[in-house]
Amino acid sequence: xxxxxxxxxxxxxxxxxxxxxxxxxxxxxxxxxxxxxxxxxxxxxxxxxxxxxxxxxxxxxxxxxxxxxxxxxxxxxxxxxxxxxxxxxxxxxxxxxxxxxxxxxxxxxxxxxxxxxxxxxxxxxxxxxxxxxxxxxxxxxxxxxxxxxxxxxxxxxxxxxxxxxxxxxxxxxxxxxxxxxxxxxxxxxxxxxxxxxxxxxxxxxxxxxxxxxxxxxxxxxxxxxxxxxxx
Ligand SMILES: [Zn+2]
Numbered sequence: 001x002x003x004x005x006x007x008x009x010x011x012x013x014x015x016x017x018x019x020x021x022x023x024x025x026x027x028x029x030x031x032x033x034x035x036x037x038x039x040x041x042x043x044x045x046x047x048x049x050x051x052x053x054x055x056x057x058x059x060x061x062x063x064x065x066x067x068x069x070x071x072x073x074x075x076x077x078x079x080x081x082x083x084x085x086x087x088x089x090x091x092x093x094x095x096x097x098x099x100x101x102x103x104x105x106x107x108x109x110x111x112x113x114x115x116x117x118x119x120x121x122x123x124x125x126x127x128x129x130x131x132x133x134x135x136x137x138x139x140x141x142x143x144x145x146x147x148x149x150x151x152x153x154x155x156x157x158x159x160x161x162x163x164x165x166x167x168x169x170x171x172x173x174x175x176x177x178x179x180x181x182x183x184x185x186x187x188x189x190x191x192x193x194x195x196x197x198x199x200x201x202x203x204x205x206x207x208x209x210x211x212x213x214x215x216x217x218x219x220x221x222x223x224x225x226x227x228x229x230x231x
Contacts, residue, residue: 004217005179006146007224008210010034011138011157011188013077013115015042018191020068022203027071029207034221035069036077036115036138039102066106073220074107076100076114076134084120092125097132112222112231113137113152115188126153135231136221138188146173146183148230161189161203170209178215182228185210186221 010033012022019035026033066074078084079099084092104111112135116125119140129137136152142159149155159169173185187206194200210216217227225231 004215004227005181006173006176006183006185006213006215007217007219007227008173008185009187009219009221009224011036011075011115011186011221013188013190014038014081014192015077016190016192018195021200022191022194023068023072025200025204025207029211030218031207031211032072032218032220032223034073034075034113036075037103038077038079038081038117039099039106040079041081066108069107073222074103075111075221076103076137078114078117081117083118084116084125085122089128092128096129096134100132100134113225116140121154126151129153136225138186138221140188142188144169146176146185148182148184148225148228152225152231155186157186157188158184159187161187161206162193162197162199166202166206170206173210174213182230184224184228 008031010026010031012019012033013036015035015037076096076099078095080095082095084095087095100111114134115138121137121139130153134153136155138155138157141156142163143156144159144165146158159166169185173183176183194203217224219227
C-alpha cells in the first residue's frame with residue numbers, strides 16, 4: 001500500500017445551503033471536506049434570528065438531510081453556535097454532548113472532532129471536550145504552514161480560503177517532495193462567503209490546482225488525522 005506523507009483537507013462551518021454548491025466542486029476534484037454543523041439551528045433556524053443568511057440553513061425548517069454530506073464528514077460546531085467561555089458545565093453539555101449525540105445519530109458514525117464557534121476556546125473547554133470523547137477541534141487561527149498543530153484540541157489551519165497567500169502556499173505545498181514528517185494543507189471557511197464575495201471561482205481554482213497529485217492523500221479531517229496517527 002502506498003504511504004502518504006502529504007494530505008489536503010478542508011473544514012467548512014455552519015451548514016448552510018451553499019454547502020451543496022461547495023460539495024459539487026469538492027466532488028468534481030476529488031477533495032474531501034469536514035462540515036461543522038449546529039444541530040440545534042439545523043432543527044430550528046428561527047432560533048437564530050440575527051444570524052446572517054439565516055434563511056440559507058440547510059433543509060429548513062425541521063429536516064436535516066445528512067445525506068448531503070455523504071462522502072465527506074459531519075463534525076461538531078455547538079448545538080446553537082454559542083460563545084462557550086462564559087457558560088456553565090450544564091450549558092456545555094447542551095452545546096456539545098447533545099450536539100454530538102444528535103449529529104452522530106444523523107450521520108450514522110462516531111464524531112471525533114469539530115470547530116469552535118467564533119474560534120472561542122480555553123484550556124478548560126479543551127479538557128471538557130476531551131472528557132466527552134472529542135479528539136480534535138479547529139480554531140480560527142492560521143499558520144501558513146503544513147506542519148500539524150501540536151495541540152489537536154486547538155488545531156490551527158494552514159489558511160482561510162481568502163488568504164492572499166493561497167497561490168504561493170499551493171505552489172510551496174506541491175513542490176515538497178517526500179517530506180520526513182507529515183505535511184497537511186488545511187483550508188477553512190464558510191460556503192456562504194463564496195456567494196457573498198462572488199468568488200466561487202476561487203475555491204474551484206484551489207481545488208483544481210491541488211487535485212490529481214499521486215503523493216497526496218485527500219481526506220476528511222478525521223481520515224487525515226487518523227492516517228498520520230495524530231488522533
Ligand atoms: Zn460558525
